[in-house]
Structure formats: C-alpha cells, structure tokens
Amino acid sequence: MEQRVPLTPDSPIPFQSNGLSTQATSIGQGAPEVHPGYGVDDERHSLSVSGTQVNSPVDSIHDGKEGHDVEKVDDLIGADIYDPNRPKIHFWAWFTLSMSTGGLALLIYAQPHQFPGLRQIGFVVYVANIIIFACIVAAMTMRFVLHKGTFITSITHSREAFFVPTIFLAIATIITGTQRYAITEESTSLVWLISALFWGYVAGSLFVAIAQYSYVFKTHDLGLHTMMPTWILPIFPIMLSGTIASVIAETQPEMNAIPIIVVGLTCQGLGLSVAFMMYAHMVGRLMSRGKLAIINHTEKLLTNSLLGMPNREHRAGLFMNVGPPAFTALAVIGMANGLPDNLDINMGMVLDMKVIRPIAVVAAIFLWALSLWWFSIATVSVVLSPPQYFHLNWWALAFPNTGFILATISIGNEIQHEGIRWFATGLSICLLLTYLIVLYNLVRAVVIQDIMYPGRDEDVLDGTDT
Structure with missing residues (x-):
C-alpha cells in the first residue's frame, strides 16, 4: 500500500482531469488553467500522496472512478476511503428506490391499454413498495442508533440533507397506491383514513419545505454555479399534495373533497412556483462556461469552480427537473375531475364544470410541454456523457x-x-425497462461495495464536466 503523507503549502500538486495533467507550484499559489473541454468531476477532490505524486481517484480500487468521492485531505491521512472494512452507512437517498417503485405501481394502474392480470401485477408492485419502504426505514433507524450523531449530521449536510424529503415522496406513493389498490367505494373507514393521511402529509411536507430551506438559507454557502436539481427536492413533497388530492378526491364525500382539492391546488401552486425559481438558477448554471481552477480553502480542502453541465456521474439528476411540471399537469386534470358537478361557492355562485375541466386540460398541456423540454435536455445530456458508476x-x-x-x-x-x-x-x-436496469445496477453496486460507504454516496458534492 502506498504511503500517504500530509500536504503542505509548499507541496507541488499535479492537477488531473480526464487524462489532462497540469502542475501547480503550491496550494493556494494561483490556479492552473485547464482546457474547457476537460472537467473536474467533483467540487472537492480526494488526494493521496506518494512522494511528490498525487493520485486522483482514478488510481483507486476502482480504476477510472473519478470521483464521486469528496474527502478532506486530513481525512486521507491514515485512512482509506476505499477500504472495504470501513463501516457501511445507509443514506436518505435510498428512499428514491421506494418512491420509484411506488410510482411504477401507479403507472401500471393507469395504463390506457390493460390486459388480464395487469392490475394484479400492479398490486404486487404496490405491496413490494411497502416492504421496501419498511426495510429502508429499519436500516436508517439502525444507522442512527448504532452511529451516534449521524442523524443530525445527515439532516444538516450540504448535500445529503437535500435527499431527506425523499421519504415524504415515498410516503406519497404509498398513500396514492393505497387509494388505487386497497380502497373501494364501500370502504368508508378507509376513505376517512386516507383523508387523515392526506392532512398529516400536508402538515409534515409543509414543515419540511419551510424548515429545510430556512436552515439552508441561514447556514449553507451554496454558490449558484454549483446548482443541482436536488435543490428542488425540499419543495417536491408539498407539491405532491396536489397529486395526492387529485387521486383521493374522487372517492371522498363532497364535504371532504372540496377542502382537499383547494388545499391540494394551493400546495401544487406553491411547489411549482418554487420550482420555477430554481429553474432560473439551473438554466443559468447550464449556460455558464469558465475555467476550472484549484483553489485553497482553509488549507485543507481543494475545490474547483463548477460551471456548465454536471459531471457525467450526476447528469441523471437532471431528470428531476421533469417532475414539477409533469406532476402539476397530472394534478390539475385530476383535481378538476374530482370536483363535484355543481360546485357552490359560499356566495351562491355555481361554477360550470364544463368550463373548468377544459381549462385544466389546456393548462396541463402547457405544463406538459415544459416537462417534455426538460426530459429532452436531460436525455441528450446523459446520452452524450453517460455515467460509468452507479449512484442513487x-x-x-x-x-x-x-x-x-x-x-x-x-x-x-x-x-x-x-x-x-x-x-x-x-x-x-x-420506463419499466429503465426501472429494471437501474434496479440491477443498484444490487450490483451493493454487491461490489460501490455504494453504502462514506464518500461514495450522497454525502459528497456534485461537480461539473464542462
């Protein structure tokens, strides 16, 4: 094993990025220029030193895994982030597996062309999602019990914390899946239960949207050039309140349906509005180009400027931008159809559903086009530079x-x-094929110990590949 020695301000630092090396005379003395065709994969770089040589993650146990690994230089002295004996840790982003499975169950139910047994397959997927969710919750609980202090660390981390809301997104798929697969018109008690779950979900997701953004605004220093779609995640759960409302309103009694739809529409509008603000920053980052540089940060951390496209290992995250307009289009149509045929607004005015529903369809098409644009941008980005290593x-x-x-x-x-x-x-x-491919790679990544370790999951920062 190579000997690791501390870096000093006088240590020469060769800078590597996708095969391009540039020599910096010392940490903090200027910044080497890098051809804009080459990119540094992460905001922070792990360095191991042998004599005067600095090995990038490309020389790690996984050749070519340029790093989704972000570590302080001090952390590398006497420790190996690739040591298979390091403790395994479960991250919040694992709930993305549950919410994707629940979404698949809903998609199966909604298929316009059904065949015998399809709904039964969807029910199996729905049950599997509940089991997956329970297992992840148990694993997360074990993590926080066995490793004291990791709960606070995880919910305050500058990147991992953005995945905390995924637990609410997973819950949203369970609520809507329960409505689709487990509740009939005769199930009066379950109808009231779903209503109670909706109001509890609204309260919890609203708290997350306010509390997490307030903490980020006060504590973190996130440059706009580092913007990633994960910044949208804290507002995503409250936005899905409208989607839940569009699904459950049709079976609710009128006295429950109208408040649910009104609140759902309000929450959907809030989520979409915040997403639009985030889109402005996202587009700004994507349109920015600039030189990459190594800079000294408190003499411990090496960082680089982040501009343009995210690095190839994180470009799949661009598909998060597809969600807000798409789910809003779905919710608008669903909530319009869930309104009673004769809606009496307290002042005696009756709204004509023959007008509201076509307007909802027009608005949905308008939003669907934006979703299609983001879908196309994300697809082209991933196809041009596909990821080589699995990330959640x-x-x-x-x-x-x-x-x-x-x-x-x-x-x-x-x-x-x-x-x-x-x-x-x-x-x-x-999408079914995509789900199976991602699931296979998830299992494979766990088996080969490519994830579930510190420095290999959503505890690191995103980078660029300009």
Missing part, C-alpha cells in the same frame, strides 16, 4: 419520468386521442 441519483431516471408518462396518459384520456395513449404505452414500456 440514477432513480431520477424513473420517478420524475413516471409523472411525465402519467400526465401524458391523462391528457390522452381527456382529449380521447388514441395516438397519445399508445405513445404513453410505449413510454411506459421504456
């Missing part, structure tokens, strides 16, 4: 796109267009 953010290939397909199905059903329905069916098949 690969599940962004599934869940947001589930909303996109569900919105497509709803629009096709509303305008009675069979071509759109078959298009949605084709997309559904593609």
Whole structure:
C-alpha cells in the first residue's frame, strides 16, 4: 500500500482531469488553467500522496472512478476511503428506490391499454413498495442508533440533507397506491383514513419545505454555479399534495373533497412556483462556461469552480427537473375531475364544470410541454456523457419520468386521442425497462461495495464536466 503523507503549502500538486495533467507550484499559489473541454468531476477532490505524486481517484480500487468521492485531505491521512472494512452507512437517498417503485405501481394502474392480470401485477408492485419502504426505514433507524450523531449530521449536510424529503415522496406513493389498490367505494373507514393521511402529509411536507430551506438559507454557502436539481427536492413533497388530492378526491364525500382539492391546488401552486425559481438558477448554471481552477480553502480542502453541465456521474439528476411540471399537469386534470358537478361557492355562485375541466386540460398541456423540454435536455445530456458508476441519483431516471408518462396518459384520456395513449404505452414500456436496469445496477453496486460507504454516496458534492 502506498504511503500517504500530509500536504503542505509548499507541496507541488499535479492537477488531473480526464487524462489532462497540469502542475501547480503550491496550494493556494494561483490556479492552473485547464482546457474547457476537460472537467473536474467533483467540487472537492480526494488526494493521496506518494512522494511528490498525487493520485486522483482514478488510481483507486476502482480504476477510472473519478470521483464521486469528496474527502478532506486530513481525512486521507491514515485512512482509506476505499477500504472495504470501513463501516457501511445507509443514506436518505435510498428512499428514491421506494418512491420509484411506488410510482411504477401507479403507472401500471393507469395504463390506457390493460390486459388480464395487469392490475394484479400492479398490486404486487404496490405491496413490494411497502416492504421496501419498511426495510429502508429499519436500516436508517439502525444507522442512527448504532452511529451516534449521524442523524443530525445527515439532516444538516450540504448535500445529503437535500435527499431527506425523499421519504415524504415515498410516503406519497404509498398513500396514492393505497387509494388505487386497497380502497373501494364501500370502504368508508378507509376513505376517512386516507383523508387523515392526506392532512398529516400536508402538515409534515409543509414543515419540511419551510424548515429545510430556512436552515439552508441561514447556514449553507451554496454558490449558484454549483446548482443541482436536488435543490428542488425540499419543495417536491408539498407539491405532491396536489397529486395526492387529485387521486383521493374522487372517492371522498363532497364535504371532504372540496377542502382537499383547494388545499391540494394551493400546495401544487406553491411547489411549482418554487420550482420555477430554481429553474432560473439551473438554466443559468447550464449556460455558464469558465475555467476550472484549484483553489485553497482553509488549507485543507481543494475545490474547483463548477460551471456548465454536471459531471457525467450526476447528469441523471437532471431528470428531476421533469417532475414539477409533469406532476402539476397530472394534478390539475385530476383535481378538476374530482370536483363535484355543481360546485357552490359560499356566495351562491355555481361554477360550470364544463368550463373548468377544459381549462385544466389546456393548462396541463402547457405544463406538459415544459416537462417534455426538460426530459429532452436531460436525455441528450446523459446520452452524450453517460455515467460509468452507479449512484442513487440514477432513480431520477424513473420517478420524475413516471409523472411525465402519467400526465401524458391523462391528457390522452381527456382529449380521447388514441395516438397519445399508445405513445404513453410505449413510454411506459421504456420506463419499466429503465426501472429494471437501474434496479440491477443498484444490487450490483451493493454487491461490489460501490455504494453504502462514506464518500461514495450522497454525502459528497456534485461537480461539473464542462
């Protein structure tokens, strides 16, 4: 094993990025220029020193794994982030598996072209999602019990904390899946239970949206050039309140349905509005280009400027941008259909559902187009530079796109267009294949110890590949 020695301000630092080496005379003395065609994968770099040589993660136990590993230089002295004996840790982002599985169950239920046994398959997926969710919760609980202090660390981490809301997204799929697969019109008690779960979900997700962003605004220093779609995640759960409302309102008594729809529409509007603000920063980052540089940060941390596209290992996360307009399009149609035929607003005015529902469809198509644009941008980005190593953010290939397909199905059903329905069916098949591919790679990554270790999951920062 190579000998690791501390870095000093006088140590020469060779800078490597995708095969390009540049020599910096010392840490903090200027910044080496790097051809813009080459990119540094992460905001922070792990360095191991043997004599005067600095080995990038490309020389690690996984050749070519340029690093989704972010470690302080001090952490490397006497420790190996690739040591297979280091303790395994479960991260919040594992709930992306549950929410993607739950989304698949909903997609199966909503298919415009059903065949015998399809709903039964969907029910099996729905039950599997509940089991997966319970296992992840148990694993997370064990993590926090066995490793004291990791709970606070995880919910305050500058990147991992953004995945905390995924537990609410997973719960949202369970609530909507329960409505689809487990509740009938005769199940009066379950109808009231779903209503109670909805109000509890709204309260919890609203708290997360306010508390987490307030903490981030006060504590973290996140440059706009480091913007990633994960910044949208804290507002995502409250936005899905509208999606839940659109699903459960149709079976609720009128006295419950109207408040649920009004609150759902309010929450959906809040989530989409915040997402639009985030989109401005996301587009700003994507359109920015600049030189990469090594800079000295408290003499312990090496960082580089982040501009342009995310690095190839994290580009799958761009599909998160597909979700907000897609789920809003789905929710708008669903909530319009969930309204009573004669809606009496306290002042005696009756709204004509024949007007509201077409407006909802028009708004849904408007939002669907934005979702399609983000889907196309993300697809092109991933195809041009596909990831080589598994990350849990690969599940962004599934869940947001589930909303996109569900919105497509709803629009096709509303305008009675069979071509759109078959298009949605084709997309559904593609998503099923994508889900299976990501699931296979998840299992494989666990087996080969490529994830579930410190420095290899969502406890590191995203980078760029400009």
